[in-house]
Amino acid sequence: MPLPFLTAERAVNGATADPALPYEDRExxxxxxxxxxxxxxxxxxLLLLASYILFAAVIIAVAGGLPGAGVCTALATGVIVLALRLVRSGVWVSRTGIRRIGLVSTSTHSWPEVRSVRTVQQPVKWLGMPRTVQGQAVLIDTADGGTLRPLVTDRNADFLGRAEAFDMAADAVEGWAAAHGR
Incomplete structure (x- = not known):
């Protein structure tokens, strides 16, 4: 993640800043x-919670309870993995296809499997909960005639309250589909 104060410093010193999302290597x-x-x-x-759990593991280990310290360390490792998976979840694209990474599952579709990627107005889940509200969703129509569940919506954790960011992301995903799809 680029740090804005470093970008501003580079601009002042005359160096060019790196683009936010470089796509030179499309593989x-x-x-x-x-x-x-x-x-x-x-x-x-979650990472803050993991640091407290690790600190507790150190205290338990110093006190002589190695099995308890091991349990705390294993728990902290699980929390760290959960935090990393949370940040990593979303839509990813490459020359080979489109990938949806969720908290517990990942699905990948190659571009030949994708007939179209489009943005539609429809009821969408609010922050992934069962409650639905009217919003926008990016959908994939597959080559066999089916429609997959929405890739991203304007009401998920990445775009809630950021309509402009959703529009840019939807355009980018549709652009990748147009450039690499059928």
Missing amino acids: RWRRPYRPGPGRVAGAAV
Whole structure:
């Protein structure tokens, strides 16, 4: 994640800043948008919790309870993995296809499997909960005639309250589909 104060410093010193989302190497999987502040804040809270658990593991180990310290260390490792998976979840694209990474599952579709990627107005889940509200969603129509569940919506953790960011992300995903799809 680029740090804005470093970018400003480079601009003052005459150096050019790196683009936020470089796409020179189209073989690598890339997220065509930045993760939302809610997702990043959630991961930060989980990492803070993991640091407290690790500190407790050190205290338990010094007190002589190695099995308890091992349990705390394993728990902290699980929380760290959860935080990393939370930040990593979202839509990723490359020359080979499009990938949706969730908290517990990942699905990948190659571009030949994708007939179209489009943005539609429809009822969408608010922050992934069962409650639905009217919003926008990016959908994939497959080559066999089916429609997959929405890739991203304007009401998920990355775009809640950031309509302009959703529009840019939807355009980027549709652009990748147009450039590499059928």
